[in-house]
Amino acid sequence: MMSSDADDPGRLRLVVRRRIRARPERLFRAWTEAQEFVRWWGPRGVICERADIDLRVGGAYSIANRLDDGRLVTISGAFELIEPPGRIAYTWHVHPGAAPGSRVVVTFLPLEGDETEVVVTHERIASAEVAAEHKRGWVGCLDGLAAFAER
Amino acid sequence: MRPRAIRKPTAQTEHKLDLVFHALADRTRRTMLSRLMQGPASVSELAAPFAMTLPGVSKHIRVLERAKLVTRKPVGSVQQCALTPAAFESASVWLETHRSLWESALEGLARYAEDDGSR
Numbered sequence: 001m002m003s004s005d006a007d008d009p010g011r012l013r014l015v016v017r018r019r020i021r022a023r024p025e026r027l028f029r030a031w032t033e034a035q036e037f038v039r040w041w042g043p044r045g046v047i048c049e050r051a052d053i054d055l056r057v058g059g060a061y062s063i064a065n066r067l068d069d070g071r072l073v074t075i076s077g078a079f080e081l082i083e084p085p086g087r088i089a090y091t092w093h094v095h096p097g098a099a100p101g102s103r104v105v106v107t108f109l110p111l112e113g114d115e116t117e118v119v120v121t122h123e124r125i126a127s128a129e130v131a132a133e134h135k136r137g138w139v140g141c142l143d144g145l146a147a148f149a150e151r
Numbered sequence: 152m153r154p155r156a157i158r159k160p161t162a163q164t165e166h167k168l169d170l171v172f173h174a175l176a177d178r179t180r181r182t183m184l185s186r187l188m189q190g191p192a193s194v195s196e197l198a199a200p201f202a203m204t205l206p207g208v209s210k211h212i213r214v215l216e217r218a219k220l221v222t223r224k225p226v227g228s229v230q231q232c233a234l235t236p237a238a239f240e241s242a243s244v245w246l247e248t249h250r251s252l253w254e255s256a257l258e259g260l261a262r263y264a265e266d267d268g269s270r
Contacts, residue, residue: 012242014249018257022264030264040263043255069200071189096189118260120253124245 013123024108024116028085031106037063057082061090081105092122167219171243174218179203180211184234184244187221191233194223220244 020027030036034051041048041063049072050064062076077091080103089105102124109117174180183197198208212232215221223232 012245014246014253016250016253016257018254018261020257020261020264026264027260030260036263040259041256042259043252118257120257122249122253 013121016120016122018118019111020116020118021114022116023114024085024110027108027116027118028088032082032084032088055079055082077101077104168243170218171220172247174214174220175243175247177211177214180215183211183215183232184220187232187234191231193226193229193231195229197232 030040032053032055034053037051037053038048041051043065045068047066048063049066051062053059053061055061057079059079060076061079062074065073065075067073074095075092076095077093079088079090081087081089085108087105087107089103092102092104102122105121105123107119107121109119111117175184179201182200186192186197186200194205194208194212197212198205201208212221212223215232216223219235219237221232222235223230225231
């Protein structure tokens with residue numbers, strides 16, 4: 001599912017959902033502990049070489065993605081919200097790249113039978129907000145737009 | 152850009168979106184865009200990963216040009232391609248790229264968490 005106002009990129013928002021046969025606690029751990037994260041994070045054609053996760057509000061994370069043509073793309077940002085095991089939010093910047101930064105919110109909704117619905121909401125940060133982030137010292141590094149996504 | 156109420160896209164916007172989605176609907180062209188997101192490249196550099204003739208590659212580039220995602224201009228003796236600034240701002244490109252990224256990541260998470268038996 002996705003929604004957009006194509007003429008207003010600042011409001012762009014993407015929602016992706018998936019039902020997974022595991023409990024929220026299990027998935028929260030997989031998402032937030034580096035040694036687990038590197039074992040599943042790998043969009044097609046990408047090897048996750050390294051993940052550093054400083055899991056506290058304001059803490060930084062960094063994910064090194066090796067593309068199948070050898071290039072290295074790093075995704076990084078800072079945590080804005082940490083509510084185990086239900087929700088986590090962080091900023092998202094891709095280097096090298098040229099598009100504005102964005103924000104990711106991941107929600108783990110418990111379902112019956114030890115299943116979970118994982119909801120990823122990824123939104124572009126409006127330019128006014130990006131300016132504010134700059135003031136707070138978060139360099140709005142430019143988002144290379146997941147060169148790896150379609151590889 | 153100033154926030155405003157979501158309104159029905161104009162025919163012109165619809166036409167632009169058609170061109171963009173048509174351009175994105177092809178894997179070869181998506182790979183070319185991914186390459187160009189890292190910086191400009193010559194036509195032959197863009198062609199390198201594909202078993203394809205230069206005219207074949209050129210045809211793909213023309214589709215990207217029509218969608219206003221890519222520009223081509225001569226630099227010295229070669230044609231150099233680059234993403235247009237508008238391409239980075241294109242809602243369609245952003246949504247398509249990230250949708251694909253997250254679907255594939257959640258697939259990986261499901262495979263990992265459903266297989267390890269420690270629910």
